[in-house]
Amino acid sequence: MTDFSLDLNEDQIQIQKWVHDFAEGVVRPAAHEWDEREETPWPIIEEAAKIGLYSFDFLVQAFGDPTGLLMPVVNEELCWGDAGITLAILGSTLAVAGIAANGTPEQLFEWAPQCYGTPDDIKLGAFCVSEPDAGSDVSALKTRAVYDEANDEWVINGTKSWITNGGIAHTHVVVASVVPELGSRGQASFVVPEGTPGLSMGQKFKKMGIRASHTAEVIFDDCRVPGRCLLGGKEKLDERLARAREGKKSTSQAAMATFEATRPAVGAQALGIARAAYEYALDYSKERKTFSRPIAEHQGIAFKLADMKTRIDAARLLVWRASWMGATKKPFLAGEGSMSKLFAGETAVWVTEQAIQIMGGYGYVREHPVERWHRDSKIYTIFEGTSEIQRLVIARAVTGLHIR
Numbered sequence: 001m002t003d004f005s006l007d008l009n010e011d012q013i014q015i016q017k018w019v020h021d022f023a024e025g026v027v028r029p030a031a032h033e034w035d036e037r038e039e040t041p042w043p044i045i046e047e048a049a050k051i052g053l054y055s056f057d058f059l060v061q062a063f064g065d066p067t068g069l070l071m072p073v074v075n076e077e078l079c080w081g082d083a084g085i086t087l088a089i090l091g092s093t094l095a096v097a098g099i100a101a102n103g104t105p106e107q108l109f110e111w112a113p114q115c116y117g118t119p120d121d122i123k124l125g126a127f128c129v130s131e132p133d134a135g136s137d138v139s140a141l142k143t144r145a146v147y148d149e150a151n152d153e154w155v156i157n158g159t160k161s162w163i164t165n166g167g168i169a170h171t172h173v174v175v176a177s178v179v180p181e182l183g184s185r186g187q188a189s190f191v192v193p194e195g196t197p198g199l200s201m202g203q204k205f206k207k208m209g210i211r212a213s214h215t216a217e218v219i220f221d222d223c224r225v226p227g228r229c230l231l232g233g234k235e236k237l238d239e240r241l242a243r244a245r246e247g248k249k250s251t252s253q254a255a256m257a258t259f260e261a262t263r264p265a266v267g268a269q270a271l272g273i274a275r276a277a278y279e280y281a282l283d284y285s286k287e288r289k290t291f292s293r294p295i296a297e298h299q300g301i302a303f304k305l306a307d308m309k310t311r312i313d314a315a316r317l318l319v320w321r322a323s324w325m326g327a328t329k330k331p332f333l334a335g336e337g338s339m340s341k342l343f344a345g346e347t348a349v350w351v352t353e354q355a356i357q358i359m360g361g362y363g364y365v366r367e368h369p370v371e372r373w374h375r376d377s378k379i380y381t382i383f384e385g386t387s388e389i390q391r392l393v394i395a396r397a398v399t400g401l402h403i404r
């Protein structure tokens, strides 16, 4: 068992510094430009690939940290640079998490590296769950996957919405309904490899924040994939469906298993934005004078800074705890993963708003990054499970009741 310590070890500190240097030297200087362009920042992803930060090997290293702390540390540092670019760099991780949660080890090592490619030939991955009529309620998915036994192929039809890297990714991981009457227990995950006919991009969304991250619809129109693209394999799926038909308890659900594993890392991203805004506002408040003194000397401003720092540190403790619990296989009996994402997401929204307030008019204009950080922070109360859904998970865990 790994003892819990809030002291990062030498390796973790080194990687934290390496990621921070990249965030400071490459990501942050590019943030404003790519926010305005609202495009995938390919040159920045290439830079990340060149130094090994955008690679399956690095993800394995980060996930393999027995303390669980490396993953949140990396997410926080990168997002401190910029959230939109971070999501462009880390968006493929969601597809890999989908493969890891539902696939066999062989499938993971076949498909996951293809979500990254090489520094000379960058590839992206996308994880497609949400649909126009099914976001929080994953059991309502309409995308269908039908087995064509004669050809050992699955035929996928449906439209996915709000997909990070959707339509521009080279590997799409899609959750589809195999037996609709079984709801979420009748779903399975599939890999749709690069160049598969029948997959196309629908509309690309223009967003409030994280605008360097591409978000679009993905359309599956008689999209045929070989039987080996079913994550986990046919035998395991048939066993799972049989259990569901008999009304036996399920151990996991395709989409939910993925989200559980990724929530603390997403919380850490929100934390990175909050920390960036706090540091910026702190520096500003020591320089800006009103009534002949730095505004930091007004108690009304100083107390805001005190509250910002307190909430950020509290959020980090929740994120680190959940990551440590995940890495050491502790059961999430009180929804600790959801708590970390809920609190960190809402902290980022609150802290970035305080930062704008501290900077007055300068906080509201694009000359300074805090208005962008506020726009970026809002997504953290929406994707990967809204704040309401996180509260639902926690409330169900602590009450033992099936709260809706």
Ligand SMILES: Cc1cc2nc3c(=O)[nH]c(=O)nc-3n(C[C@H](O)[C@H](O)[C@H](O)COP(=O)(O)OP(=O)(O)OC[C@H]3O[C@@H](n4cnc5c(N)ncnc54)[C@H](O)[C@@H]3O)c2cc1C
Pocket: 094, 127, 128, 129, 130, 132, 133, 134, 135, 136, 137, 161, 162, 163, 164, 165, 207, 210, 215, 379, 382, 383, 384, 385, 386, 387, 388, 389, 392, 404
């Ligand atoms: C920028 C962006 C990127 C995204 N990336 C991806 C991606 O890569 N892959 C992917 O699959 N999805 C992705 N999503 C989708 C995202 O996960 C969904 O938007 C989110 O889960 C919410 O679903 P919805 O938008 O349909 O809202 P709805 O589910 O319609 O919810 C609407 C409101 O009702 C509330 N609500 C719903 N049910 C309950 C309940 N039982 N109790 C209380 N309140 C409730 C919600 O909290 C919310 O406030 C992305 C979304 C965005 C905006």
